[in-house]
Ligand SMILES: Nc1ncnc2c1ncn2[C@@H]1O[C@H](COP(=O)(O)OP(=O)(O)OP(=O)(O)O)[C@@H](O)[C@H]1O
């Protein structure tokens with residue numbers, strides 16, 4: 001098991017390397033010039049050239065990439081072009097709101113999605129099932145930014161009980177959490193429902209009944225343990241989706257998180273911050289996926305056996 | 311009588327139509343008796359077995375009628391809670407496919423122990439000790455109780471199934487084709503083990519199988535099922551030596567005999583009737599080599615002689631049993 005974890009962590013290196021190349025190329029291929037953005041339209045050609053040289057933008061792309069790479073490996077993500085602060089510091093400064101948002105939303109999505117799916121499956125083909133499916137479909141199709149605006153309209157303007165933006169007190173996190181969780185809740189609910197419908201007709205559930213076990217034990221031990229296996233996979237896959245949602249939600253609710261940081265950085269063509277930020281997201285996502293795979297092994301002894309072997 | 315089934319009728323309502331899976335089945339199993347239930351695929355054997363446990367999935371299943379009494383109690387009259395106390399405890403079941411009938415994410419030890427804990431007023435931890443004894447009984451080293459089903463071979467999994475079924479020392483075991491999914495060498499081992507443990511625990515047994523060879527080794531009575539009906543029932547000797555129903559005779563002709571030329575094997579021609587649309591008269595008449603005019607219209611009543619029951623117009627023609 002430990003060997004497996006170690007292998008997975010080693011495997012992160014090529015993944016992050018690939019991501020870094022991709023981000024680098026995309027950013028530098030995008031039109032625009034940070035020097036121009038920074039100095040404004042009144043800048044002279046000489047000012048621009050000087051600034052470019054200072055930022056290292058006059059070198060070839062390959063050279064720039066290798067400078068970026070070696071610095072990153074040394075733990076130096078560079079300095080923001082805009083604020084001249086260390087990128088790492090900026091990221092760490094902005095990390096907490098994003099982390100809170102992600103944790104709360106994922107918790108809410110799991111806590112709401114799984115029971116919703118179980119309920120729908122237990123009452124298959126009744127109005128409860130139809131209602132759950134309808135809610136899930138709605139949650140799945142509503143775009144986050146629209147839902148965010150509507151909630152704001154409702155709870156900050158028409159019935160002003162929740163603050164519409166900012167970060168600092170718990171009340172400010174309620175709406176963003178709901179918005180970010182909606183989509184994932186719907187996906188988890190649907191996955192739980194279909195997984196459950198599949199599991200309840202398995203032979204081993206019939207065996208459990210034939211042994212005279214009581215219904216709660218059958219549901220919790222025999223059914224749920226198998227239902228959760230594909231649900232965990234979906235949660236893992238959806239985490240990446242959620243990081244995208246973090247960017248949008250933070251923008252809508254003006255939360256000073258990593259997502260906002262990246263958006264602002266893109267707007268200003270602040271290359272180092274964009275690169276650092278996205279690399280950071282990729283790193284988080286990889287860690288979460290590793291975590292998910294470990295939970296997966298915990299739930300399914302067959303997978304665990306494979307990890308042990310390899 | 312330990313178990314007595316009277317006029318059991320079960321159907322399934324499906325999109326294709328109403329499947330008449332079991333149509334008026336009656337049989338008895340005495341204390342320590344072993345009944346073999348044989349018949350082609352789709353004859354309604356599993357449905358019969360599940361009805362005894364009251365585990366027919368509803369929907370699509372409907373138990374239309376039938377009286378099942380076990381240890382003098384009418385099972386239909388029992389509440390769900392009371393029925394739970396019987397399942398796995400007084401009557402237990404061994405299923406057809408050991409690959410799918412054990413829960414893949416629970417250790418085999420726990421799967422045995424939870425049955426014991428459910429019925430014998432002890433904690434799962436205490437039950438685990440008993441579970442390990444049961445593993446030894448089915449010739450699996452007790453130390454393997456912590457392993458998961460995927461770490462076992464098919465034959466071993468089926469032995470775990472047997473251990474689970476016997477854990478509470480039931481009065482009756484229903485074994486639904488316990489060896490069909492296993493390869494031939496393992497089949498013999500598992501059958502022998504079941505027979506030995508049946509004798510050791512002195513339980514009654516209902517053994518469902520396609521395999522007449524197995525029936526000959528284990529059972530003392532045999533019921534032959536066709537299209538949801540028992541067409542013939544008798545002692546092992548009666549069925550093996552003096553079978554009356556043309557279908558039973560057909561089944562025996564399907565078994566290859568080493569002493570004889572293989573060209574003598576004669577599979578029964580034709581297919582089982584569609585259970586959604588059973589033929590009028592005797593269900594077997596479209597395939598029967600001895601079909602008479604009357605068979606097309608009249609459903610044969612059971613004819614019993616010396617404890618051998620047969621449903622065939624060849625025997626009821628004279629008026630007996632009509
Ligand atoms: N859950 C179900 N829904 C609909 N039809 C069913 C269901 N279970 C069984 N049947 C039908 O009932 C009939 C009898 O099935 P059953 O499983 O009892 O046969 P069997 O004798 O056990 O066959 P096998 O030897 O293949 O196990 C078949 O026609 C089958 O298609």
Ligand SMILES: [Mg+2]
Pocket residue numbers: 355356357406486487
């Ligand atoms: Mg069957």
